[in-house]
Structure formats: C-alpha cells, structure tokens
Amino acid sequence: MKTGEDRLVRKITQALGFKGHADLALGAGDDAALLQSRPGRQLVLTCDWFLEGSHFLRDKHPPDSIGWKCLARAVSDVAAMGGEPRYFLLSLALPETHTGKWLDGFLRGLARAERHLQCQLAGGDTTRNRKILISVTAIGDVPTGGAVLRSGGEPGDLIFVSGRLGEAELGLRTLRHGRAVVRGNSNRWIKKHLYPEPRLALGRWLAEKRLATAMMDLSDGLSTDLTRLCAASGVGARIAIDKIPKAQLPNKGRSKFDATELALHGGDDYELLFTAHPRKAGQVPSAFQGLPLSCIGEVTRKPVVVLVGAEGREQKFVPRGWDPF
Amino acid sequence: MKTGEDRLVRKITQALGFKGHADLALGAGDDAALLQSRPGRQLVLTCDWFLEGSHFLRDKHPPDSIGWKCLARAVSDVAAMGGEPRYFLLSLALPETHTGKWLDGFLRGLARAERHLQCQLAGGDTTRNRKILISVTAIGDVPTGGAVLRSGGEPGDLIFVSGRLGEAELGLRTLRHGRAVVRGNSNRWIKKHLYPEPRLALGRWLAEKRLATAMMDLSDGLSTDLTRLCAASGVGARIAIDKIPKAQLPNKGRSKFDATELALHGGDDYELLFTAHPRKAGQVPSAFQGLPLSCIGEVTRKPVVVLVGAEGREQKFVPRGWDPF
Numbered sequence: 069m070k071t072g073e074d075r076l077v078r079k080i081t082q083a084l085g086f087k088g089h090a091d092l093a094l095g096a097g098d099d100a101a102l103l104q105s106r107p108g109r110q111l112v113l114t115c116d117w118f119l120e121g122s123h124f125l126r127d128k129h130p131p132d133s134i135g136w137k138c139l140a141r142a143v144s145d146v147a148a149m150g151g152e153p154r155y156f157l158l159s160l161a162l163p164e165t166h167t168g169k170w171l172d173g174f175l176r177g178l179a180r181a182e183r184h185l186q187c188q189l190a191g192g193d194t195t196r197n198r199k200i201l202i203s204v205t206a207i208g209d210v211p212t213g214g215a216v217l218r219s220g221g222e223p224g225d226l227i228f229v230s231g232r233l234g235e236a237e238l239g240l241r242t243l244r245h246g247r248a249v250v251r252g253n254s255n256r257w258i259k260k261h262l263y264p265e266p267r268l269a270l271g272r273w274l275a276e277k278r279l280a281t282a283m284m285d286l287s288d289g290l291s292t293d294l295t296r297l298c299a300a301s302g303v304g305a306r307i308a309i310d311k312i313p314k315a316q317l318p319n320k321g322r323s324k325f326d327a328t329e330l331a332l333h334g335g336d337d338y339e340l341l342f343t344a345h346p347r348k349a350g351q352v353p354s355a356f357q358g359l360p361l362s363c364i365g366e367v368t369r370k371p372v373v374v375l376v377g378a379e380g381r382e383q384k385f386v387p388r389g390w391d392p393f
Numbered sequence: 394m395k396t397g398e399d400r401l402v403r404k405i406t407q408a409l410g411f412k413g414h415a416d417l418a419l420g421a422g423d424d425a426a427l428l429q430s431r432p433g434r435q436l437v438l439t440c441d442w443f444l445e446g447s448h449f450l451r452d453k454h455p456p457d458s459i460g461w462k463c464l465a466r467a468v469s470d471v472a473a474m475g476g477e478p479r480y481f482l483l484s485l486a487l488p489e490t491h492t493g494k495w496l497d498g499f500l501r502g503l504a505r506a507e508r509h510l511q512c513q514l515a516g517g518d519t520t521r522n523r524k525i526l527i528s529v530t531a532i533g534d535v536p537t538g539g540a541v542l543r544s545g546g547e548p549g550d551l552i553f554v555s556g557r558l559g560e561a562e563l564g565l566r567t568l569r570h571g572r573a574v575v576r577g578n579s580n581r582w583i584k585k586h587l588y589p590e591p592r593l594a595l596g597r598w599l600a601e602k603r604l605a606t607a608m609m610d611l612s613d614g615l616s617t618d619l620t621r622l623c624a625a626s627g628v629g630a631r632i633a634i635d636k637i638p639k640a641q642l643p644n645k646g647r648s649k650f651d652a653t654e655l656a657l658h659g660g661d662d663y664e665l666l667f668t669a670h671p672r673k674a675g676q677v678p679s680a681f682q683g684l685p686l687s688c689i690g691e692v693t694r695k696p697v698v699v700l701v702g703a704e705g706r707e708q709k710f711v712p713r714g715w716d717p718f
Contacts, residue, residue, distance in 0.1 A: 071617060072718025074624075098543050098625070099473040099609050100439035102535070105430040114425035115482045115530055117520045122486075148424040157440045159484075159528045161447075164718060193528070195442045196717035203484045203518070203528040205440055210427070218423050284424050292396060299399075300423070392521035393397025393489060 076167060076194050080158070083175035084182055084189040101191040103155065109209040114145040118202040122392065126200060128243055131170050133262035135177030138202045141287065143185050144266035144338040146208035148285035149215040150275020153187035153268065157205040161197035185266065216275050216342070221282035221301035223369040225343040228352055230270055230359050232313040233290055236261040237334025238325060257315065264338040270356050271340060279351055280342040289333040289389020293341060295373055301343075304372040307365035307385060332375075335390040343367055401492060401519050405483070408500035409507055409514040426516040428480065434534040439470040443527040447717065451525060453568055456495050458587035460502030463527045466612065468510050469591035469663040471533035473610035474540040475600020478510050478533040478593065483517035486526040510591065541600050541667070546607035546626035548694040550668040553677055555595055555684050557638040558615055561586040562659025563650060582640065589663040595681050596665060604676055605667040614658040614714020618666060620698055626668075629697040632690035632710060657700075660715040668692055 080086075105111055118138040120126055143153045158178075162171065182188060187206065239261030267285070274280040282301050286293050290312070298305050314327040344352055352361055368374075373385040405411075430436055443463040445451050468478045483503075487496065507513060512531065564586030592610070599605040607626050611618050615637070623630050639652040669677055677686055693699075698710040 071613075071712055071716040073716050074621070076718060099470040100437045100476070100531075100533075102474070102540055103436040103438055104537065105436060111428040111430060111436070112425045113428055113480075113482060113516060113530075113532065115484050115516065115518050115528070117484055117486060117518050117526075119486065119520065119522060119526070122520060122522065145424040149427070151425070155438075157438060157530060159440050159442055161442060161444065167718070191438060191440070193440050193442050194717075195444065195447060197444060197447065201442075201444070201526060203440070205438075205482060205530040206425075207438065208425075212429065215427055288396075296399070387396055391396040391398050392519075393401060393492070 073194055079171065080175060080192070080194070081189065084179050086189050101155070101157070103190065103207070106209060108212055110212045110215065112146050112149050112151040112208040112210055112215065113205065114142060115203060115205040116142040116145070118204065120200040129262065131173030132177030135174040136181045136263050138204050139178055139181040139185060139187060140264050140266050141338060142204040142206035143187055143268070144264070144285045144287065146206055147266040147268045147271035148283055148340060149210055150271045150283065151208040151210040151215065152272065153185050153206055153208040155190035155207040156187050157190060158192035159203040160192065161195045161201040163198055163200070164196060166200065185268070210275065214275055216280045216283040218282055218284050218297050218300035221297060221303050221343040221367045222345070223303055223367050224346055225281050225367040226346060226349040226363050227305060227307065227341070227343050227365045227367060228361055228363050229286065229290070229313065229339055229341050230267055230356070230361055231337060231339040232315055232360070233286065233337055233339065234327060234330025234334035235315045236264065236336035237330050238315050240336065241325065261336060264336065266338055267340045267359070270359060273356065274342060277351070279344050279348055281345055283340060283342040286337045286339045286341050287335060288391070289335045290331065290341070291333050291385055292387040292389030292391065294385070295387045297341060298371065298373055301367070302371065304368040304370045304374070305365055306368055306374045306376060308376050310378055311362060311364045313360060313362045333388045398519055404496065405500060405517070405519070406514065409504050411514050426480070426482070428515065428532070431534060433537055435537045435540065437471050437474050437476040437533040437535055437540065438530065439467060440528055440530040441467040441470070443529065445525040454587065456498030457502030460499040461506045461588050463529050464503055464506040464510060464512060465589050465591050466663060467529040467531035468512055468593070469589070469610045469612065471531055472591045472593045472596035473608055473665060474535055475596045475608065476533040476535040476540065477597065478512035478531060480515035480532045481512050482515060482530040484528040485517065486520045486522035488523055488525070489521060491525060510593070535600065539600055541605045541608040543607055543609050543622050543625035546622060546628050546668040546692045547670070548628055548692050549671055550606050550692040551671060551674040551688050552630060552632065552666070552668050552690045552692060553686055553688050554611065554615070554638065554664055554666050555592055555681070555686055556662060556664040557640055557685070558611065558662055558664065559652060559655025559659035560640045561589060561661035562655050563640050565661065566650065586661060589661065591663055592665045592684070595684060598681065599667060602676070604669050604673055606670055608665060608667040611662045611664045611666050612660060613716070614660045615656065615666070616658050616710055617712040617714030617716065619710070620712045622666060623696065623698055626692070627696065629693040629695045629699070630690055631693055631699045631701060633701050635703055636687060636689045638685060638687045658713045
C-alpha cells in the first residue's frame with residue numbers, strides 16, 4: 069500500500085529515468101542521496117527558487133518550460149563558476165489538481181533539461197501546496213582550485229558578456245502582452261525566456277584557459293549583477309553603452325520596447341559576465357561556438373559603476389534589475 | 394549600493410556567523426558554494442520542505458522554533474543514514490513584513506541549531522513571497538560504504554525504535570488547542586514538536602558498530618514510515634502494539650488523547666527506526682545516552698505489515714501517518 073506522496077515520487081523518478089550511477093551510490097527513495105566525489109575536484113553547490121507568481125505564471129508558462137527552466141537556471145550558477153553539472157535535488161510542491169497532465173508536461177521539460185545539461189536527479193522532496201513551488205539544488209564539480217569566483221576582478225581588467233542582453237526580458241514582455249499560453253518556439257525572445265541555455269561550455273573553457281579573472285551569470289539584469297561582481301571584487305567599472313550587445317528589435321524606431329533599457333536592466337538572460345586581464349583579453353574570441361562575446365568596458369579602482377553614453381557623457385549605473393524586495 | 398535582496402543575504406550570513414572553513418572554500422555570496430569532500434567518505438545529500446500552512450503556522454509557532462526545526466528535520470535524514478552533518482543551503486522566501494523581528498527570531502533559532510548540530514550555512518537563495526517558504530538542503534558525509542540504507546532489512550531481523558512515539562504529535566495537538574503563540578519550554582511534548590532533536594549520535598553509533606541492517610527516521614508516523622522501510626527492503630513486519638513506546642499521558646484514562654493511536658500514526662518525532670540481525674540484536678542496549686531503545690517486532694518474509702494486539706489479535710497495519718496527498 070503506497071501513500072499519495074509515494075506514488076508521486078514514483079511518477080517523478082520514472083519520468084526522469086532515475087537510475088543508479090557509478091558515483092551516485094543511492095538517490096531518490098531513501099532518506100538521502102549518497103554521492104562519491106571525483107578525486108582532484110571540488111563540489112559546486114547552489115540552490116534556486118522558482119515560484120509561481122514570482123518567477124512564472126501558471127496560465128502563461130507552458131509546464132514543460134517550467135520543468136526546463138527550473139533546472140537550467142540552477143545549473144547556470146554552476147556554469148558561472150566554470151563547473152560541470154552532475155546531479156540535482158528537486159523540491160516540488162503542487163496542488164493535487166496538477167499531479168496529472170500538468171506534472172507530465174513539467175517532467176517532460178525537466179527530463180529534456182536533465183539529458184541536455186547532463187545533470188541527473190539524485191533526490192528531492194514533494195508536498196502539496198495551493199501554489200506551485202519549486203526549489204532546485206544543483207550539484208556540480210570543478211577541478212580543485214579551478215573555479216572562477218566573483219571576487220577576482222582587478223582594476224584594468226576588461227569586462228565581457230556573452231550573447232545579447234535583454235532578449236529574455238523582451239520575451240517575457242511579449243508573452244505578458246499575449247493572450248494565452250504561448251508555444252515555446254513562437255519567437256526567438258520568447259524561446260530565450262522559456263528555455264534558457266546555461267553557458268556551460270563557455271564557462272568551462274574560460275576557467276580551463278584561466279582567461280576569466282572573475283565571472284558570474286546574468287540572472288537579475290546587468291545593472292544589478294555587475295554591481296554585485298564589482299562589490300565582491302572591491303572594484304568599480306566603466307561600461308560603454310554602445311558596446312553592450314542588445315536585442316535586435318524587429319521594427320527599430322517604431323518598437324514600443326527600448327533595447328538599451330532592456331539590455332541594462334532586463335533579467336533572466338543567463339549569459340555570462342566575466343573579466344579578463346588586459347594581457348590575456350586578446351585571447352577572448354569575438355564568438356565562442358557561435359555565441360557572440362563582447363567587451364563592454366573595464367574594471368576601475370574607484371568602486372563606482374559608471375555608464376558612458378554615446379557622446380562620452382557619464383552617469384552612475386544604478387542597479388535597476390530584478391530585486392524581489 | 395545594495396539591493397534589498399543583498400541586504401537580506403547580509404543579515405542572514407551575519408546572524409549565522411558565516412565564515413570560510415577549511416574545506417568550505419567559498420559559500421554564500423558567490424554564484425555557488427565550493428566544497429572539498431573528505432577522503433574516504435561519501436557525501437549525504439537531502440532536501441526538505443518546511444512550508445507555512447502545511448508544516449507550521451505563522452501565528453502558532455515561535456519564529457525561533459521554525460529556524461531550529463527547518464534545519465533539524467533536514468539533518469535528521471543525515472542521522473538516518475548514519476552520517477555526520479556538515480553544511481546546509483537555505484532557500485527562504487518571506488513577506489517583506491517578516492524581514493525584521495520575525496527574521497531575527499528565525500535566525501536565532503537557526504543559529505542555535507547550526508551550532509548544536511554542527512552544520513554550517515554554505516549558501517542559499519532568498520526571495521519575497523506572501524507566505525513563508527523554506528527549503529533546506531543538508532549536506533553530510535559518511536565513511537564510504539558505511540551508510541545504513543532503508544533497503545537492508547532481512548526476514549528474522551528485529552525491529553527497534555528510539556524514544557517514545559507520538560510525543561511530537563501530542564505536542565502539536567496541545568499547541569493547536571492553545572490560544573496564542575506558545576513558549577517552547579511549556580511542556581515536554583510541545584518542546585519535542587517545536588525543537589526536535591535529530592538522533593545523530595545514535596545513528597552514527599549504529600552505523601559504526603554495523604548493528605543496524607536498515608534504518609530511517611520517523612518523520613511521517615510509524616505506520617507510514619515502517620511501510621516504506623519494508624517496501625524498500627522487500628519484506629514485511631510483525632509489530633506488537635504493547636511493545637511500542639508511547640507518550641506517558643498526564644491523566645491516564647481521562648485524557649482526550651489516545652497514546653496508542655498517537656504512537657502508531659503521529660508524525661514529526663524524528664526518532665530512528667532500525668532493524669538488527671537477530672545474532673547482533675543483543676548488542677542493542679535498552680538505552681543509548683539516556684534515550685530508550687525498544688524492540689517492537691520483527692521483519693517477516695511475507696510483504697505485509699501486521700499489528701499484533703494485546704490478546705494476540707492480528708490486524709493489517711495500514712499507513713495512516715502524514716501524507717500531503
């Protein structure tokens with residue numbers, strides 16, 4: 069005789085193809101997961117909320133995108149350390165009405181992310197709640213001493229970002245103005261909002277080549293996250309507005325969206341922000357595996373983040389990205 | 394310039410005395426925590442929901458007990474493997490109204506648990522939510538190959554529990570019938586409900602001595618959890634009702650509570666349930682560091698859990714403990 073919770077756990081472990089693994093001695097189904105760490109490597113541990121109402125809307129976001137994104141955004145923090153994802157724990161609370169079709173869709177997206185990101189279910193906890201609540205703990209590893217921290221930026225370092233900033237925010241706004249649940253592949257920005265791609269290969273390459281002196285992922289918007297990286301490194305930054313890679317709006321000039329404002333403050337891009345020593349910055353290519361890399365400014369000694377406009381006008385770069393409080 | 398979230402993270406890390414540690418290279422404040430595992434040991438990983446409305450009530454439970462209990466219950470899963478707790482990640486969502494006095498109380502209880510359980514903050518995630526949501530990931534370790542699983546029970550093994558069962562449930566009911574927020578030390582059962590004590594020393598001792606063939610912690614009630622242990626081991630059990638250690642009600646016979654029913658199905662005790670080979674069961678003492686250990690029955694080949702009453706009458710032991718679904 070199984071409880072409702074046991075049945076739910078079985079559904080999840082089956083959908084995610086949970087299986088024993090060489091260094092995962094034991095996972096979902098016991099009190100805890102047992103994990104053997106690999107010699108010469110440190111573990112990378114991070115957890116991420118993904119909550120209905122705050123991070124997604126039940127009637128706007130397809131369930132498979134919620135499954136994909138809850139893992140992708142946690143794994144993005146592993147990418148930002150230059151690490152390799154390995155396992156995750158899933159804490160899932162949901163209404164009983166959502167344990168059928170909705171859960172199937174959610175698990176489909178999560179299983180796809182699990183395969184794509186090579187990050188396997190190792191355990192978790194489930195319970196019932198009126199709203200859908202998700203917390204994912206991602207476990208990765210990195211060669212000991214090889215992780216790239218937020219705190220390594222030095223005055224004179226050049227500042228880079230991957231991709232184009234503000235695209236996910238543009239996708240979110242497009243989706244918000246839409247009427248119903250949106251198909252994931254309807255446009256590039258909506259796709260980036262729904263199915264973000266953690267920059268794992270880039271993060272590992274930068275860490276292995278020791279090109280990045282500091283690194284983090286852009287989840288809350290450039291203005292907020294760059295301020296955090298600078299605070300951690302005890303430095304400031306000068307950023308050139310026209311060097312920031314922005315979303316290419318379809319009807320430039322007539323769009324209701326401002327590509328610059330989106331790029332400065334829009335969240336959820338999961339691109340990488342990193343700094344490089346000026347002597348090594350020449351080794352940073354203009355694109356990595358098709359992903360553009362842009363130099364947007366430099367690290368300064370004075371601990372202030374300054375934005376330089378088109379005519380050389382300077383202004384303080386105030387954090388206006390995502391802040392729940 | 395700090396965001397509201399950054400200020401909250403600072404408050405949490407300061408209250409919990411977050412600091413670098415020999416094998417915690419980096420924690421709260423970067424994208425992820427970096428952890429060096431100890432040679433010859435496996436990591437034990439588990440996560441646990443602790444949600445307002447489901448697991449605690451904002452107006453009944455003192456904030457410091459919520460802080461204590463969210464960590465204690467996650468660590469109890471580490472105890473149930475015979476492991477040693479080391480670090481935890483805190484996912485906390487709360488209303489802005491609760492970032493002052495309530496949060497101070499919560500952090501006081503959590504800091505006390507952190508010291509008592511020797512389990513340090515390594516990272517986490519915070520966000521705003523109308524209800525208070527907590528998910529704790531506990532990270533421990535155990536000598537490689539030395540963990541006690543749920544699946545090791547064999548027919549003929551004797552079944553033991555620690556402590557007295559149903560006490561926490563009795564505390565919860567007492568608290569529910571009370572009028573206001575209750576002081577933690579008002580009575581023994583309320584205290585057990587508010588400030589449970591994971592059985593870490595017992596779990597490690599049983600694992601080191603290789604006395605326990607299977608083990609788990611009792612969080613959802615004996616009827617539900619014993620059924621889970623039997624399912625994992627592919628066995629059944631015969632339990633003698635009169636051998637189950639029960640809460641000693643103050644006014645026996647006249648109490649509105651039924652000690653047997655509380656012991657069979659009451660949750661939240663965080664005692665240990667374990668099995669021992671009959672040849673070794675004699676080495677299980679009647680008490681461990683003052684905590685009573687009781688033999689309540691034996692493992693059977695037939696995969697059914699049977700309850701034997703006072704006059705030898707048998708009935709099926711149906712899971713009626715905590716099940717959110």
